[in-house]
Amino acid sequence: MAEHETHVVDVLIIGAGGAGMRAAVESSAMGLKTALVCKSLLGKAHTVMAEGGVAAALGNVWPEDNWKVHFRDTMRGGKMLNNWRMAQLHAQESPDRVLELEEWGALFDRTPDGRILQRDFGGHRYARLAHVGDRTGLELIRTLQHRAVSVGINVYMECKIVRLLAGADGAVNGAVGFWRESGKFVVFGAKSVIIASGGVGKTWQYTSNSWESTGDGQALALWAGADMIDMECVQFHPTGMVWPPSARGLLVTEGVRGDGGVLKNREGERFMFRYIPEFYAKETADSIEEADQWYENKDFRRPPELLPRDEVARAINSEVKAGRGSPHGGIFLDIASRRSAEYIRRRLPSMYHQFKELADVDITTDAMEIGPTCHYIMGGIRVEADTAATTVAGLFAAGEAAGGMHGANRLGGNSLSDLLVFGRRAGQYAAEHALGTAGEVVIDEGQVAAVTGEALSFFDHEGGENPYTVHQELQETMQSLVGIIRTEAELDEALGRLDELDERASTLHVEGHRQFNPGWHLALDVQSMLAVARCTTLGAIERRESRGGHTRDDYPAPDPELAKVNMVTRLAGGRVAVVREPLPEMPDELKTLFEEDH
Amino acid sequence: MATEAATTQAPGVEAPAQVTMRLWRGDESGGEFRDYTVPAQEGEVVLDVVHRIQADHAPDLAVRWNCKAGKCGSCSAEVNGQPRLMCMTRMSTLPAGEPVTVSPMRAFPVMRDLVTDVSYNFAVARRIPTFRPGPKEPDGTYRMAQVDIDRVQEFHKCIECFLCQNVCHVIRDHEENKEHYAGPRFFVRLAELEMHPLDTLDRRELISRELGIGLCNITKCCTEVCPESIHITDNAIIPLKERVVDARYDPVAWLGRKIRRRPSPTPAGVAAAGTPAAASGERIVVEPRAAGQ
Numbered sequence: 001m002a003e004h005e006t007h008v009v010d011v012l013i014i015g016a017g018g019a020g021m022r023a024a025v026e027s028s029a030m031g032l033k034t035a036l037v038c039k040s041l042l043g044k045a046h047t048v049m050a051e052g053g054v055a056a057a058l059g060n061v062w063p064e065d066n067w068k069v070h071f072r073d074t075m076r077g078g079k080m081l082n083n084w085r086m087a088q089l090h091a092q093e094s095p096d097r098v099l100e101l102e103e104w105g106a107l108f109d110r111t112p113d114g115r116i117l118q119r120d121f122g123g124h125r126y127a128r129l130a131h132v133g134d135r136t137g138l139e140l141i142r143t144l145q146h147r148a149v150s151v152g153i154n155v156y157m158e159c160k161i162v163r164l165l166a167g168a169d170g171a172v173n174g175a176v177g178f179w180r181e182s183g184k185f186v187v188f189g190a191k192s193v194i195i196a197s198g199g200v201g202k203t204w205q206y207t208s209n210s211w212e213s214t215g216d217g218q219a220l221a222l223w224a225g226a227d228m229i230d231m232e233c234v235q236f237h238p239t240g241m242v243w244p245p246s247a248r249g250l251l252v253t254e255g256v257r258g259d260g261g262v263l264k265n266r267e268g269e270r271f272m273f274r275y276i277p278e279f280y281a282k283e284t285a286d287s288i289e290e291a292d293q294w295y296e297n298k299d300f301r302r303p304p305e306l307l308p309r310d311e312v313a314r315a316i317n318s319e320v321k322a323g324r325g326s327p328h329g330g331i332f333l334d335i336a337s338r339r340s341a342e343y344i345r346r347r348l349p350s351m352y353h354q355f356k357e358l359a360d361v362d363i364t365t366d367a368m369e370i371g372p373t374c375h376y377i378m379g380g381i382r383v384e385a386d387t388a389a390t391t392v393a394g395l396f397a398a399g400e401a402a403g404g405m406h407g408a409n410r411l412g413g414n415s416l417s418d419l420l421v422f423g424r425r426a427g428q429y430a431a432e433h434a435l436g437t438a439g440e441v442v443i444d445e446g447q448v449a450a451v452t453g454e455a456l457s458f459f460d461h462e463g464g465e466n467p468y469t470v471h472q473e474l475q476e477t478m479q480s481l482v483g484i485i486r487t488e489a490e491l492d493e494a495l496g497r498l499d500e501l502d503e504r505a506s507t508l509h510v511e512g513h514r515q516f517n518p519g520w521h522l523a524l525d526v527q528s529m530l531a532v533a534r535c536t537t538l539g540a541i542e543r544r545e546s547r548g549g550h551t552r553d554d555y556p557a558p559d560p561e562l563a564k565v566n567m568v569t570r571l572a573g574g575r576v577a578v579v580r581e582p583l584p585e586m587p588d589e590l591k592t593l594f595e596e597d598h
Numbered sequence: 599m600a601t602e603a604a605t606t607q608a609p610g611v612e613a614p615a616q617v618t619m620r621l622w623r624g625d626e627s628g629g630e631f632r633d634y635t636v637p638a639q640e641g642e643v644v645l646d647v648v649h650r651i652q653a654d655h656a657p658d659l660a661v662r663w664n665c666k667a668g669k670c671g672s673c674s675a676e677v678n679g680q681p682r683l684m685c686m687t688r689m690s691t692l693p694a695g696e697p698v699t700v701s702p703m704r705a706f707p708v709m710r711d712l713v714t715d716v717s718y719n720f721a722v723a724r725r726i727p728t729f730r731p732g733p734k735e736p737d738g739t740y741r742m743a744q745v746d747i748d749r750v751q752e753f754h755k756c757i758e759c760f761l762c763q764n765v766c767h768v769i770r771d772h773e774e775n776k777e778h779y780a781g782p783r784f785f786v787r788l789a790e791l792e793m794h795p796l797d798t799l800d801r802r803e804l805i806s807r808e809l810g811i812g813l814c815n816i817t818k819c820c821t822e823v824c825p826e827s828i829h830i831t832d833n834a835i836i837p838l839k840e841r842v843v844d845a846r847y848d849p850v851a852w853l854g855r856k857i858r859r860r861p862s863p864t865p866a867g868v869a870a871a872g873t874p875a876a877a878s879g880e881r882i883v884v885e886p887r888a889a890g891q
Contacts, residue, residue: 041662042720043758044670102740105729105794107747107754114741132751138669139754150728157720181709210664244641250667354667357686358643468653512658515625516710519657 012190017045018419019399020196026427050137051253053129055413078407085385097420171393183514215532230379232539240373242330261335275315330371388426398426408548464509671759753790762820782820789834
């Protein structure tokens with residue numbers, strides 16, 4: 001058996017983005033020995049790329065705002081597929097979580113009377129996003145990083161977790177990983193484990209996500225026997241860069257539209273007015289005159305450019321397909337003709353920088369070329385709303401890795417608040433679970449040996465394929481067959497290709513040695529991505545309707561019956577299977593918030 | 599110098615433009631530059647080409663990166679000798695027809711290939727007592743005017759790429775200085791704390807005695823390489839130097855500058871919180887402080 005070192009803690013947290021760090025701060029504050037493990041250096045997690053802001057009904061800009069309005073916006077944005085209790089807790093607790101960041105040193109942009117300024121975003125009725133220019137994620141991650149360091153949390157950097165471990169009672173009690181630097185194995189024993197490892201974007205070809213977003217946490221949970229829900233609900237953000245090719249997929253913040261930017265096709269038409277769905281007709285402006293007054297006066301209806309992301313992404317897709325796209329296959333996002341150069345540089349500094357540096361485009365004088373990019377997975381590990389507990393004892397999940405909060409489509413700004421609200425809850429309840437778990441953690445060395453042996457086997461597969469090749473083919477498969485618009489025939493074809501890729505991935509060959517070897521890391525990441533891709537594809541086949549981020553060309557309308565079910569994927573007899581299970585039912589007093597819709 | 603030319607070309611197709619990357623390969627025991635010649639592609643940045651070499655010719659080529667959008671500060675290296683983020687350096691800005699040299703940051707020990715051991719930075723971070731705000735307004739919030747936080751927000755733009763640390767002469771050429779010198783990144787961090795309108799701690803003793811601000815001789819190399827264009831020297835380091843000097847002669851000046859709304863005494867125990875904890879394990883960058891911290 002490969003040698004390994006062992007660390008035993010109370011709470012092990014996998015992933016050091018916003019959710020993981022917030023969980024660590026909480027669990028540590030409760031006096032528990034907490035370990036935080038991340039694949040990269042501390043402070044580099046994908047949270048750092050969040051731009052626009054953190055949604056919280058502080059009511060600083062619009063006193064009319066409150067948690068009920070935020071809750072309603074979130075549920076409607078999610079096409080009512082959300083776990084209502086998560087959406088409620090999120091709306092109720094996010095203001096406190098934002099204020100707490102300020103107490104820890106965050107500096108949000110200010111209102112004239114010195115309070116936290118809030119900005120408009122798609123699907124939010126009021127200007128609700130606390131922000132720092134267009135680099136809010138950096139502010140959030142750095143604030144939590146300083147906090148975590150100051151309270152003294154063990155951080156294990158550049159460590160990849162390969163499998164979770166189970167105790168004799170079946171509860172999760174640790175994990176096996178390796179140091180990327182040395183390639184040596186490490187075992188963590190823990191009474192509670194929290195998965196906060198973020199998203200899955202690297203499974204697709206064009207994505208806004210960083211290299212780390214390979215679905216590790218979802219796969220770890222799945223392999224440990226946990227349920228996943230609604231993995232077919234993937235968000236393609238409407239505005240990613242399309243040119244140059246190497247920058248394709250990079251995010252262009254929704255803040256551009258919140259601050260006045262509009263979408264135009266090659267004919268110069270503000271085409272979104274032709275794509276207002278019935279579901280949002282009552283709250284969406286149907287003329288340019290009305291839309292343009294909304295920024296200053298919320299008595300007017302909102303511009304259609306600020307419809308939820310799924311609607312905007314589909315509209316852009318249709319315009320490009322109809323031949324009205326931009327030279328590089330996107331459409332135009334124009335803020336240059338609508339706001340002063342000074343305003344644009346102040347409100348959107350990193351967008352200005354990004355386009356200037358990477359595309360040679362000055363966004364204060366020219367329109368940006370943009371198109372949809374894989375951005376976020378709404379589905380994820382099934383959790384109990386209040387406690388973040390998964391269906392496996394001892395295992396918790398929070399942030400993007402967890403499912404339910406955002407239903408079929410996430411509103412911009414609701415991710416950073418989700419990280420804070422449920423990161424804290426996961427930390428708290430994982431700590432309580434650890435406190436209530438008697439006895440020592442007993443590591444099953446047999447499981448450890450099996451995991452390390454399998455991980456090392458890739459060095460021995462002489463004649464096996466290069467992991468980069470298999471990863472590229474997986475990305476192409478998901479992009480072309482399980483992308484923004486789906487059909488049953490293509491999804492079936494995707495399943496066939498996943499079978500083939502699974503086979504090839506099991507015999508990948510890794511060159512070189514274990515020390516900081518990206519080829520080896522990718523060979524293991526590919527296993528996670530394949531597991532996630534299968535869950536998404538199976539869910540997408542079973543959800544024979546269009547809802548939020550999941551669009552079926554062969555079932556273009558929503559099906560009221562399918563609004564009542566989660567698509568649950570889990571391991572059964574060694575294979576991933578999908579079943580429908582009922583959503584938790586919303587209590588009547590909350591249902592009344594939606595009555596005006598009917 | 600080893601050469602791994604990679605010129606697969608379909609018959610009858612005109613050879614595309616090529617680009618040669620001269621990458622440092624090796625580990626702490628030594629290494630060499632190796633040339634990789636690959637087809638040039640439109641609009642690429644240095645990191646794109648490095649990734650293509652990794653995928654097609656050198657799968658074990660070690661390189662750190664995350665966002666590929668200039669937001670995370672992971673892919674710092676020296677490109678043709680210039681400290682740069684690989685993801686924000688367009689190939690078209692480099693001299694055509696010449697090999698592009700990429701080597702690891704020089705101020706930090708090499709781990710493998712382009713990856714360096716930057717743990718020094720995380721160790722310094724632990725020595726800095728974090729933000730400690732004064733009491734809230736009666737309504738439970740903090741009030742701050744935008745004009746009072748503009749400067750501090752500039753410091754918050756730091757993406758911790760550590761390029762400023764890499765070029766700082768005090769540590770680039772003098773490894774022994776690392777023990778008692780924080781480096782530009784952490785002077786920025788200290789400046790953001792010192793100038794935060796709500797912060798109540800006094801870190802001047804720490805800054806001058808333990809973190810060595812006096813060693814900086816204001817050559818502005820750090821400012822020149824900052825990918826976020828933070829005015830490190832002018833806005834962070836020089837004001838910190840002034841504060842430290844002021845403090846030696848006139849403690850009242852500090853108090854007046856530090857506290858805008860409600861003067862409060864410096865809490866006890868601050869200096870203790872700033873001292874380094876016991877030497878940490880290799881990978882555990884953050885050790886728990888004593889209970890009660």
